[in-house]
Amino acid sequence: MATRAEYSTRPRERIGAILRGERRFFTAADVHRVLQSQDVHVSLSTVYRTLEHLCEKNEATVRIEQSGEAAYMHCEPVHHHHHAICRKCGRVEDVDCTAIGQFAESLRAQQGFVLDGHSMEFFGTCASCG
Amino acid sequence: MATRAEYSTRPRERIGAILRGERRFFTAADVHRVLQSQDVHVSLSTVYRTLEHLCEKNEATVRIEQSGEAAYMHCEPVHHHHHAICRKCGRVEDVDCTAIGQFAESLRAQQGFVLDGHSMEFFGTCASCG
DNA sequence: ATCAGTGCAAACCATTTGCAAATTA
């Protein structure tokens, strides 16, 4: 099976650097705005394609905001975890959920519901904003 | 403060009945499709406006799907809880989370993050689909 | 020389809105 070649380009380097720069979620428009402020001209389409590309390479995660907009964050391929998002600065901290196993058990015992997936997000104020 | 009057109309009755009929999430298009299958002509705009209206009256909740589409479910104004969504039939069961208090405590102790909100969703197979 | 990546403009799609006509109270 042919694995397609990967070109290293300016837009990709720039966008990757932006995501790696801050541990928070960026919408495509956010990224585009940052690029413009750096006088780097990259089309919005390319921003979308690059963000999607990063997700496929497991270098970013998506989150759908309440508005329906997609927001991307740089993300190392670590173990299963969740995010605590600071309402003030937007910074994201990882939270693990080792307790889910027990929870799944009681859910099945009590409601007969067999858990096979979950998504959780936490909001509040991070240590440096508190 | 003037509370505006509320008219009871055919579209509203029909849409309310559809939501109350099944404990699952419906997109506006879903509702519109059901209406059509019942030979009830209601415009998509009215469907959107009515769903929004139900949310304002706290008779429905919204959920943003992965695609970014909004989906609505009939929902009684109960205490804070979460949803367990069956991947097979889409039926939704309520799950409460009394353990969040302790969790918040440990999150603050360990990471200095002060929790003031969270969202969780669970996926799996419900008892009748199992 | 190839093939991947980009820009641009147009296409898409869910959702919203303006406004005149229809309905409810």
Place this chain on the structure above:
DNA sequence: TAATTTGCAAATGGTTTGCACTGAT
């Protein structure tokens, strides 16, 4: 009749796509 609700069509806004061109290997 006065106020609300609806339908329709047009506008929005985020995201995707077709295609010719640019750039990387």
